[in-house]
Amino acid sequence: MEKTLKEFVPSEKGTVRGITAEGRIRRRLFDMGVTPGAEIVMKKVAPLGDPIEVTLRGYELSLRKSEAECILMEVEK
Amino acid sequence: MNFALAGNPNSGKTTLFNALTGSTAYVGNWPGVTVDKREGVYKKLSEPISIIDLPGIYSLSPYTPEEIVSRNYVLDEKPDCIINVVDATNLERNLYLTTQLMETSVPVVIALNMIDEVESAGDSINAASIEKRTGVPVVPISALRNRGISELMKRAYEAAKTGREATNIFSDTAIGGVINEVKDALIAENVSDPLFHAVKLVEKDELETGKWAAAEKIVETFREKFQDKNFGNDCEAFIADARYKYISQNFSLSYTKKPKTEKLTKSDKADRVLTHRIFGIPIFLAIMFVIFHLTFSEDLLFISAMAGGLPKLKDSGFNMDNAGVTLLACFYDGAVFSPGVILTNLLNWVLEWINVLAELCCASGPLWVGSFVVDGILGGLLAVLGFLPQILTLFLFFSILEDSGYMARVAFLLDRIFRKFGLSGKAFMPMIMGFGCSIPAMINTRTLADEKERVSTVRVIPFFSCGAKLPILTAIAGGIVSFFGVGNADVITYSMYLLGIVTAIVTVILMHNTTMRGEIPPFIMELPSYRMPRFMSLMIHLWDKTKHFVKKAFTIILASTVLIWFLSSFSPSWQFLLEEGEEGLVNLRMNESILGSIGMIVQPLFTPLGFGSQLGAFGWVFAVAAITGLVAKENVIATFGTLAAAIAGTLVATEDGVLETVTMISATGITIPGLIAFIVFNMTTIPCFAACATAKGELKKGTFKWTVLFWVVTSYLVGTVVYLVGSWWWTLFIVAALIAAAAVGIILFNRRRDRLAAQGILPKKRERKKKVHNCCGDCSACKGHKD
Known part of the structure; x- marks a missing residue:
């Protein structure tokens, strides 16, 4: 099943399929290791509902939901 | 020879830097962007090596100012060797930068830092095998435990001597061909580091386009035809992925992991609590409260308040002239003080002695010499240095939060709120630090990646009323209550704090929509693992700040205090105005001084704020107090004291400044709205000289003068609104209409x-x-x- 990282719930796992962001944000996501094929585990949502925290490539990354929306994911069952 | 340290933020570069250079470190600024570049010397090789600590970066792409700075340094300055510091516990992402560094022709040595942590987790890394596969020297080190450092430097020295060819990691991929073609085109144009630029061109890096037409043409034709089964025509994704593939092929295989049970690490456990959905924010508020309490409270743990007030030393029959008793009073006087206050008291106790000594030394000379040394030089310096302990205490706590990894979580917790104002969660820390002192707060804005966010934050920091502005609030609030018999001093004080915060929010929103327009800075941030802060690195942090601050105190602040002393002590006809009073020299004729004349000239300017021409003969004192406040905000009430003495004919001095204020009110006939406007003006106008100097250093060239103008205009407008609405409530509608x-x-x-x-x-x-x-x-x- 495919959906964006924004729609993930805590402890859901998936693989990056593609990035729809443009320009700087896109480049930044690549630099931080969010590339097609990377495995991401959704960890938690901040107390105020945004941003979110995920684990990938062995470290913790925080990003906003608006940025997570640009990450297309294949959900792992 | 020059060796540069490059690596991800938090990979331990600074620790390595300090281990290499010992205490020779100093902080310098880069041109254009104020990102710290440290330089030091390593002396244990056959020739001295200068070590340059580059800002922590994730990649050489132009995302943050730091990345551009590092990229330019590597490409233009060409260090003899790059020591690529890599966090061995987080190998994969750290090596992403390495693959980019390898594309330049600068010799690279990989320092596998924190190897001790890898080993204690039961894992191991085969450095020799990585070295064989990549051709880049790899040295496992622990910068913290001083392990492998001389070996690292030896290998780096060798690498610098032998030089290195750029490594093309894409040769076996679908883009290998085009990269070679572009590279050849660039070689034909005599471009240095052709491989690096070729890859960046294929990536469509914005710093590269528009420079080499021929090479770009090749890229364009290639991109039109490019079609990969996984990435489609997306070259950037392909390149990023190829880098990670290269990493897993050449590095990850050499990393042997102990089979792990699915257990939570300590860091995970801490994170569970500290960013908890419900408790996360209350815990954060509690931590903030404790920090401020330990730094500023004059009643530690509220012991005195709970006991219903403890006796003061004076009331318990102690002789307050005894040096030992005054020393004791630094720790306890009617209440146990917080560490921050105790340190301040101790420093002031020492400074007081210096002052006494200076007075003795100058006693035989002419009057003005004594006054020059004691009031002109020492008075101002001591007032500023007196803040150092509290600034450092506050800084220590915030350094602990930063080193432990909690600061990144604070940004995570609060980003939602700050985004509404066009900032990111990272702007919170410098703002709250502003309540203590603007100087460390402004320095802290270096953690913000976005330039516009930095400028806006530096500008509003003074609105978070600092410790030195508190006396203005309490003295005037006290004066209002006792003279007019209305209101409650605490309520006035708190609402002034609130007004400052509101002003900050409004001006940030205003800037975000006008001069600082731009997208809300993105928030894609690593949350580092929690680590125990190291004592040594904390001390180095503090020492840096101390040097920074003391240097400023002895340059710009000294000059300005001397100037103010001169202007207030001499009349326009060069007559010295100070006289011998009961308790030393007093300046009873300040109204005849040059400063007084200046005050009378600028007085009408403050008419819309309620403390200008409408106040009659003595009205200029408010103008003068505001001017002296530019040196240090505690001067405002001090000036009240001197001027009140001049008006009353005798010395009026109380600890809290209320009596002075009352004298001023009765002499000038100022109204309550005028007084409130005076507080507001002082709170939001140009901060003290020390803070101005810091702001100037932290901001880009050319931004500072606009910042000063911003402060002046903001304080003038807010003061005017407060006075108008306070005096004639119906003007509220006019103001509201104008704002709308x-x-x-x-x-x-x-x-x-x-x-x-x-x-x-x-x-x-x-x-x-x-x-x-x-x-x-x-x-x-x-x-x-x-x-």
Whole structure:
């Protein structure tokens, strides 16, 4: 099943399929290791509902939901 | 020889830097962007090696000012060797930068830092095998435990001597061909580091486009045809993925992991609590409270308040002239003090002695010499240095939060709120630090990646009323209550704090919609694992700040205090005005001084704020107090004291300044709204000289003068509104209408500008590009993009 990282719930796992962001944000996501094929585990949502925290490539990354929306994911069952 | 340290933020570069250079470190600024570049010397090789600590970066792509700075350094300055510091516990992402560094022709040595942590987790890394596969020397080290450092430097020295060819990690991939073609085209144009630029061109890096037409043409034709089964025509994704593939093929295989049970690490456990959905924010508030309590409270743990008030030393029959008793009073006097206050008291106790000594030394000389040394030089210096302990205490706590990894979580917790104002969660820390002192707060803005966010934050920091402004609030609030018999001093004080915060929020929103327009800075941030802060690194942090601050105290602050002393002590006809009073020299004739004359000239300017021409003969004192407040805010009430003495004819001095204020009120006939406007003006206007000097150092060239103007205009407008609305409540409607009109005007103007920009009439792009290229503007990386 495919959906964006924004729609993930805590402890859901998936693989990056593609990035729809443009320009700087896109480049930044690549630099931080969010590339097609990377495995991401959704960890938690901040107390105020945004941003979110995920684990990938062995470290913790925080990003906003608006940025997570640009990450297309294949959900792992 | 020059060796540069490059690596991800938090990979332990600074620890390595300190281990290499010992205490020779100093902090310098880079041109254009104020990002710390440290330089030091390593002396244990056959020749001295200068070590340059580059800002922590994730990649050589132009995302943050730091990345541009590091990229330009590597490409233009060409260090003899790059020591790539890699966090061995987080190998994969750290090596992403390594693959980019390998594309330059600069010799690279990989320092596998924190190897001790890897080992204690039961894992192991085969450095020799990585070295064989990549051809880059790899040395496992622990900068903290001083392990492998001389070996690292030996290998780096060898690497620098032998030199290195750029490594093309893409040769076996679908883009290997085009990269070679572009590289050849660049070689034909005599470009240095052709491989690096070739890869960046294929990536469509914005710093590269528009420089080499022939090479770009090759890229264009290639990109049109490029089709990968996984990535489609997406070259950037392909390259990023190829880098990670290269990493897993050549590095990850050499990393042997102990089979792990699915257990939570300590860091995970801590994170569970500290960023908990419900408790996360209350815990954060509690931590903030404790920090401020330990730094500023004059009643530690509320012991005195709970006991219903403990006796003061004076009331318990102690002789307050005894040096030992005064020393004791630094720790306890009616209440146990917090560590921050105790340190301040101790320093002031020492400074007091210096003062006494100075007075003794100058006693035989002419009157003005004594006054010059004691009031002119020492008085101002001591007032400023007196703040150092509290600034350092506050800084220590915030350094602990930062080193432990909690600071990143605070940004995570609060980002939602700050985004509403066009900032990111990272702006919170410098703002709250402003309540203590603007100086460390402004220095802290270095953690913000976005330049506009930094400028806005530095500008509003003074609105978070600092410790030195508190006496102004309490003295005037006390004066209002006792003279007019209305209100409650605490309520007035708190509402003033609130007004400062509101002003900050409003001006940030205003700037975000006018001069600081731009997208809300993105928030893609690593949350580092929690670590125990190291004592040594904390001390180095503090020592740096101390040097910074003391240097300023002895230059700009000293000069300004001397100037104010001179202006207030001499009349325009060069007559010395101070007289021998009961308790030393007093300046009873300040109204005849040059400063007094200046005060009378500028007095009418403050008429809209309620403390100008309407106050009659003595009204200039408020103007003068505001001027002296520019040196240090505690001067405002001190000036009240001197001027009140001049008015009353005798010395009026109380600890809290209330009596002085009352004298001033009765002499000038100032109204309550005028007094409130006076507080507001002092709170939001240009901060003290020390803070101004810091702001000047932290901001880009040319931004500082606008910042000063911003402070002046803001304080003047807010003061005027407070006075008008306070005096004539119906003016509220006029003010509200004007604000609404301004808001509508800005919104309409922005819409029109966006529309024009969308049609391509206004060069909106240029604004964006500027944001990216805020480096010196002269280096080769910028030349193709100069406006």
